[in-house]
Amino acid sequence: MLKPIKKTAVLGFVDRVCEKAVSGWSLSPYVIVMVNGQERCRLACSRYREDVKTAGLSLCGNVGFYQKLVLAHGDVVRVVTQQGVPLRHSPWLFRDSQRGDWLPMTLSHQHAEYNAVAELPSQLSVEGFQPLFGQSGRRVAGAVLQVANQAPVVVRFDVDHAAHTNVMQLYDKIIKPRQLAAPLLLTALPQKGSILQVFAYQQGVTLDKIGNGWEEWVPMVMAQLLTLQQAGVAERGSLKRRASRLRSLLYKLFPLVFAQALRENFNKRELAFLLVLVRITARLPRVLSHGDLHRNNVLIDTQQRQVALIDWDRWGYLPLGFDAALLLRGLPWHAVEPLVGKNVEQQLGAFVFTYLFQCLDVVNFARSEEAALLRARIYELYKQLKPDAAKSK
Structure with a gap:
């Protein structure tokens, strides 16, 4: 059986921008390098990248690019696909180390x-x-x-x-x-x-830039989420969110997953499970949530051993577990479970949204053995939730 190729949320990465060169990889045939808004060059993505192939992101690994550049202090380098989609780590600000x-x-x-x-x-x-x-x-x-x-x-x-x-x-x-x-x-x-x-x-760096071992900071973030949820209970009647273009990813998530399911020709059983997830989400408690808690919105002060949450524009009363799943997006579900605590509803919510994110991030995830195990765990937790949900009706 062929190993499925993972689908990343973006079409490649900028690995490095220095005074003399730009390098990275992309699944696009070529990328466009722009400096200060002006196109500088177009690069074919054909250099062999063993790391990308090993990670399961490309069958052949011929996805790398490299180009010499001449940059000045403060130059902004953007690398985009031919459709204008930016690669991860783009834009990149070049700073001359001698100028601070x-x-x-x-x-x-x-x-x-x-x-x-x-x-x-x-x-x-x-x-x-x-x-x-x-x-x-x-x-x-x-x-x-x-x-x-x-x-x-x-x-x-x-x-x-x-x-x-x-x-x-x-x-x-x-x-x-x-x-x-x-x-x-x-x-x-x-x-x-x-x-x-x-x-x-x-002060601090984003959790996304911590590197290996970033999970050790998650309990501190989860403690902040618990405080937020408890405060949200007390202030539910007084918090009135005005309509704004800035809404949580939650409102796009199910439409995106169903569209993905149609593109990947999900069978009836897999589509039926997505409908089960809709019902579970409707039963989960709504708690006051950050709404955009990806790892770039968590600052870590490693010196003081402190965390800070930034960019609160998308806050709202969202299903329990959504913030945690977004924070832990990319981890396998069995790595998510010990990080979200023992509350059944929180575990269930985190697994539901982890499943949905995996459907978007990994090609044919719903047909994998990992998905089957996660579906079984979701059903197991849902059975524990259903009696309480029935009593509340």
Whole structure:
């Protein structure tokens, strides 16, 4: 039996950008390298990559690319497929090691990527900045600012008014009173039809960048989620989320999985199981959730042994287990179980969403032995839940 080829959430990775070269791999036939928004070259993805083949992401392994580049301090390198889809780790900010981490404000007027920094309000006396990128946007999503005579701050650009109202409400009613581990929201400034949010700078690196052993930080994150859920029970009547374009991935998840099922020609039994998952999700308790808790939204301060959760725009009352499954996305279900605790409903929710994420991330996952074992575990937990669910009716 042929080993199935895994499908990643993106079509490749940028491995490294240095002063003289860019390298990585992609399942696309070729990639486009852009520097500061301008196309620099097109590269065929044909170099042999043993690591990609061993990981089960390519049958032949001929997916690598490499190209010499000449870069200057502050240049932004984007590597995208021919359809314009960015590879993982793109965009990549190149910094000259001799010039430090901070970019001069003069640079913000030279690159279109930094226009948002150039438009900062005059009341912020900024001496330098470090851009924070979104995955696909042309403008930076935010920046760390070196402000005269005070500690650095983090700003988020182009926040719509409804999204800002939602975040302010959560901070006022939940995050501040319960002292959740999150950067302080210092102020908000109006800016051309949107809001500029200013947060206290939080020391640390994202959980995604911790590398091997990142799972050891999960219990600290789970403790924060428990505090959030308990606070959500007390404030359920007073928290009113306004309609916003920023909604949790949950609302796209089932449509995406059903579309994937049709593309992969799921049989009737597999489609029926997806409908079972819909029913289970409807029975799970709704708890106050972060809503976007992927590992890039968890900051780890390894020196102080602390965690902080960032980017609260997509909070809401979501099924128990969703946050945990998103945080642990990519782990096999048997590795998820010991990390989510012993609460049956939380385990069930985490497994339901783990199954759905695996359907999206791994080709033909539903037909694998791993999926069969996970389905059996979900049914086992669901039988434990059903009597309680019946009593509540």
